[in-house]
Amino acid sequence: MLKKGASITNIVIILSSWGVIKIPMLANEVKFLGIKFMGIRWVLTVISIFTMGYFMALFVKTRDLPKPEMESKERILTIKQEYCIGCGVCVKLLPEYYEIRDNKAFVKQDPKEKSQIAVIVKMADKCPTKAIVVGQSE
Structure with missing residues (x-):
């Protein structure tokens, strides 16, 4: 069973990860800035993403999200x-x-x-x- 707000956390983590942790970007950082810089930036980014997901789950409640109106199968x-x-x-x-x-x-x-x-x-x-x-x- 997921904790309340877990879906918000998951959405933030997935979208943030997709946006900032990309293999070509990491390869360019290694090439131009060095592996040490890339590693530190990657670790700090991952920590930031999980922290942001945690705080989003605290502040945005599931009841505040818009819900689609359920249509009955008997509707004409x-x-x-x-x-x-x-x-x-x-x-x-x-x-x-x-x-x-x-x-x-x-x-x-x-x-x-x-x-x-x-x-x-x-x-x-x-x-x-x-x-x-x-x-x-x-």
């Missing part, structure tokens, strides 16, 4: 948040089904009748990024 209407640009076309055309929160569109409610689905499909085609998905409930 969904919005692919990674595609939504928050233009508001859906909200202007069908405000009873959509709303804008944090510059992204969200589904307020699913259609209750099958006759409403045709209207929603027609409106979904007007979404410039095709982020609106209309599917049948399972």
